[in-house]
Amino acid sequence: MTRRDPRLLLQSAPFLRRGITTPRLMVDVLIALVPVVLAAVYFFGLSAILVIVAATAGAALTEWVFGPDRRRGGSLTDGSTILTGVLLGLCLPPGIALWMAFLGGAVGVGLGKLVFGGLGQNIFNPALVGRAFLQAAFPTAITTWTQQGAITELLTIRPSNFALPFMQAPAPAADAVDAISAATPLGLMKFQNIPTGVEQLLLGNTAGSLGETCAIVIIICGVILAIRRTFDWRIPVSILGTVAVFSTIVWLFDRTEYPSPWLMLCSGGLLFGAVYMATDPVTSPITPRGAWIFGLGIGLLVVLIRIWGGLPEGVMYAILLMNAATPLIERIAQPRAFGRGRAVA
Amino acid sequence: MTAGVLGRTFRHGVHPREHKEGTEDLALERMGFVDRYILPLSQHLGAPCKSVVAVGETVTRGQLIAEPGGFVSMALHSPVDGTVAAIAMRRHPNGQMAQSIEIQADAFSTQRMSAASPVDWRSLTLDEFITHVQQAGLVGMGGAAFPAHVKYKLPEGNRCERLLVNGCECEPYLTCDHRLMVEQPDAIIRGVEILAETLGADSSTIGVELNKPESIEALRRAVGDRGSIDIVPLKVKYPQGAEKMLIKAVWGEEVPAGKLPLDLNIVVNNVGTMAALADYFDRGIPVIERALTVAGPGVDRPANLIVPIGTPVRDVLRRCGLNTQARQVVMGGPMMGTSLASLDVPVLKGTSGLLAFTEDVINHTAEYACVRCGQCLEACGNFLNPSRLARLASAGRYDELEKAHIMDCVECGACTYTCPSGVPIVHLIRAAKGMMRARKAKES
Numbered sequence: 001m002t003r004r005d006p007r008l009l010l011q012s013a014p015f016l017r018r019g020i021t022t023p024r025l026m027v028d029v030l031i032a033l034v035p036v037v038l039a040a041v042y043f044f045g046l047s048a049i050l051v052i053v054a055a056t057a058g059a060a061l062t063e064w065v066f067g068p069d070r071r072r073g074g075s076l077t078d079g080s081t082i083l084t085g086v087l088l089g090l091c092l093p094p095g096i097a098l099w100m101a102f103l104g105g106a107v108g109v110g111l112g113k114l115v116f117g118g119l120g121q122n123i124f125n126p127a128l129v130g131r132a133f134l135q136a137a138f139p140t141a142i143t144t145w146t147q148q149g150a151i152t153e154l155l156t157i158r159p160s161n162f163a164l165p166f167m168q169a170p171a172p173a174a175d176a177v178d179a180i181s182a183a184t185p186l187g188l189m190k191f192q193n194i195p196t197g198v199e200q201l202l203l204g205n206t207a208g209s210l211g212e213t214c215a216i217v218i219i220i221c222g223v224i225l226a227i228r229r230t231f232d233w234r235i236p237v238s239i240l241g242t243v244a245v246f247s248t249i250v251w252l253f254d255r256t257e258y259p260s261p262w263l264m265l266c267s268g269g270l271l272f273g274a275v276y277m278a279t280d281p282v283t284s285p286i287t288p289r290g291a292w293i294f295g296l297g298i299g300l301l302v303v304l305i306r307i308w309g310g311l312p313e314g315v316m317y318a319i320l321l322m323n324a325a326t327p328l329i330e331r332i333a334q335p336r337a338f339g340r341g342r343a344v345a
Numbered sequence: 346m347t348a349g350v351l352g353r354t355f356r357h358g359v360h361p362r363e364h365k366e367g368t369e370d371l372a373l374e375r376m377g378f379v380d381r382y383i384l385p386l387s388q389h390l391g392a393p394c395k396s397v398v399a400v401g402e403t404v405t406r407g408q409l410i411a412e413p414g415g416f417v418s419m420a421l422h423s424p425v426d427g428t429v430a431a432i433a434m435r436r437h438p439n440g441q442m443a444q445s446i447e448i449q450a451d452a453f454s455t456q457r458m459s460a461a462s463p464v465d466w467r468s469l470t471l472d473e474f475i476t477h478v479q480q481a482g483l484v485g486m487g488g489a490a491f492p493a494h495v496k497y498k499l500p501e502g503n504r505c506e507r508l509l510v511n512g513c514e515c516e517p518y519l520t521c522d523h524r525l526m527v528e529q530p531d532a533i534i535r536g537v538e539i540l541a542e543t544l545g546a547d548s549s550t551i552g553v554e555l556n557k558p559e560s561i562e563a564l565r566r567a568v569g570d571r572g573s574i575d576i577v578p579l580k581v582k583y584p585q586g587a588e589k590m591l592i593k594a595v596w597g598e599e600v601p602a603g604k605l606p607l608d609l610n611i612v613v614n615n616v617g618t619m620a621a622l623a624d625y626f627d628r629g630i631p632v633i634e635r636a637l638t639v640a641g642p643g644v645d646r647p648a649n650l651i652v653p654i655g656t657p658v659r660d661v662l663r664r665c666g667l668n669t670q671a672r673q674v675v676m677g678g679p680m681m682g683t684s685l686a687s688l689d690v691p692v693l694k695g696t697s698g699l700l701a702f703t704e705d706v707i708n709h710t711a712e713y714a715c716v717r718c719g720q721c722l723e724a725c726g727n728f729l730n731p732s733r734l735a736r737l738a739s740a741g742r743y744d745e746l747e748k749a750h751i752m753d754c755v756e757c758g759a760c761t762y763t764c765p766s767g768v769p770i771v772h773l774i775r776a777a778k779g780m781m782r783a784r785k786a787k788e789s
């Protein structure tokens with residue numbers, strides 16, 4: 001043999017891969033968030049971008065400093081931290097101070113994910129941990145909703161965004177947008193018993209968190225993600241189905257006192273939470289039956305909190321509570337192995 | 346169950362790119378003889394066979410050179426006229442050294458086999474038939490190389506009601522079974538008829554995936570209007586060739602975990618095994634060669650070859666133009682094969698393919714943390730939870746693995762193929778299973 005043998009590479013089968021990687025999945029979700037961000041900008045002006053960037057910066061900086069990868073910032077490359085930051089930004093009110101959004105991102109990633117050991121190890125959805133922290137720390141700021149605008153106010157930036165820690169917000173000019181505060185559809189219903197029209201909800205022409213208002217955009221993006229199998233379609237279907245059924249039953253009892261199923265489905269963070277938050281694979285059950293149970297639990301909790309709880313909105317707590325229940329759900333919902341009875345965990 | 350044009354299938358599984366276009370139209374060619382053959386005494390599951398020749402002895406093509414070393418063991422025959430050069434440790438494709446018979450081919454021989462008489466199989470009892478199959482050296486030609494006769498030894502109380510023949514060839518790249526079905530459908534059908542009649546099977550079925558319409562057509566033509574053998578088209582999906590998946594695909598029945606198809610009175614064989622069976626009973630030729638596919642971007646002249654057992658991989662690849670870009674050689678299919686550490690290992694009875702991969706197709710997926718996306722659960726035809734098995738396996742929690750049915754895993758690799766995080770799931774499972782078997786052996 002004159003030619004030397006090639007140096008043969010030893011590997012373990014299979015030698016083929018599907019070629020879709022975890023960062024790719026994260027990027028898919030980020031792409032699917034672009035229309036939601038654009039809708040947020042349309043209704044709330046450039047403030048939306050500022051809040052999202054601040055939350056993402058907080059998340060990314062925390063991952064960079066404390067991330068588990070030996071190479072500094074190495075764990076940022078999986079894309080999950082950026083996604084957490086954008087998701088958190090989208091579930092904050094438009095007028096929130098940027099430093100609060102930043103802090104929320106830092107706490108979400110730090111206490112929501114890194115303390116557990118980083119991606120794949122966390123129990124709670126990091127974005128929702130960040131939001132829950134902000135809700136506990138700054139209950140007023142996070143429930144101060146500003147009036148949605150239109151395309152004419154695209155370049156508006158709310159002065160309250162630039163509030164400094166422990167200071168009063170700069171005094172608003174008399175005609176500033178942010179002087180107009182508004183109530184969310186759920187708040188209106190709960191505290192004043194005023195329902196909001198479904199067409200308003202579908203288009204997103206209501207007050208609310210940045211990303212949650214435009215139902216139609218979220219539905220379209222969710223369907224695309226489900227078809228691409230980026231997330232488990234069973235979870236949003238199960239959540240929305242449960243809410244529809246449960247709230248219809250309640251509504252039939254008293255049509256004036258309780259919100260209609262349409263209002264329940266299209267308002268608040270339900271769609272956004274069902275499509276983008278509850279479907280976080282790390283914090284939801286991995287098994288198909290587990291996904292159904294998980295969604296059922298979230299749906300029931302959402303209706304319970306919204307109708308009989310003290311808060312107008314309950315999606316965040318519903319998801320976080322079911323996150324905690326995920327290991328237990330998986331215990332009873334292992335798949336039935338081929339040629340066997342039910343598996344035990 | 347959907348039949349007809351759509352094809353039947355099992356639930357779950359994956360759809361890897363088929364990569365069959367490079368070789369599916371290449372007719373089987375005979376590999377020429379080379380000067381040296383290496384025949385490991387263990388090239389199948391079960392006990393190694395025992396050499397019956399001495400160093401220096403002259404052997405003829407088709408002569409018995411090793412006899413079965415037990416019931417789950419096979420006879421071995423010389424693939425060439427030549428002399429026994431050595432009986433010593435030689436490299437085995439599994440990476441270890443193994444006792445082998447090395448034969449120096451006679452350069453002046455015509456290598457023509459002396460006419461052997463067909464075996465009158467109709468006069469044999471089942472036990473005699475089984476002995477004949479064992480003496481023919483017939484193993485499952487699909488890749489696992491399980492001694493074929495063991496499957497025909499029906500336990501007390503069982504009988505073979507249904508004979509199922511596997512023509513799926515669900516591994517990407519491989520097309521040698523396809524060529525066999527297209528070019529030698531009569532031999533396959535003949536083998537099925539011999540076996541079905543001997544085992545007393547009520548029905549015979551051949552399952553073929555729909556990406557091989559030519560095969561389906563050829564087999565149907567060979568069956569003709571006898572109508573005794575059912576050709577069932579199946580949807581293209583991996584791992585349909587796994588016997589339990591095939592049974593599920595064809596009849597919708599699940600073989601209970603830990604049981605064999607035989608417990609449902611089904612015997613499953615590969616199409617290649619059927620052709621080899623017919624060769625033995627009709628023409629008296631034992632297993633001394635087999636069809637295999639040589640493919641991949643690392644060879645310039647991919648081919649479907651009939652190769653004498655024991656031919657060094659180096660010679661086969663050289664014939665097919667192994668190029669300088671080749672960086673990895675895989676024996677078997679790309680989903681379940683083995684990567685070779687040396688080209689000096691021989692083709693075995695179970696070698697269905699030799700794939701040469703270049704840098705650009707070798708998988709270098711970075712490993713990320715498992716994000717519990719659940720893709721592996723939807724890939725697993727056995728409905729296991731591979732993500733959980735991988736996690737428990739890397740933690741060495743063997744008791745929990747047992748309860749999570751790790752032993753049901755057939756190591757098809759579908760989970761690992763689909764994993765976006767590049768977790769070597771099936772590798773972890775294999776390693777854990779090895780540890781668990783060793784532990785059990787120690788205990789008893």
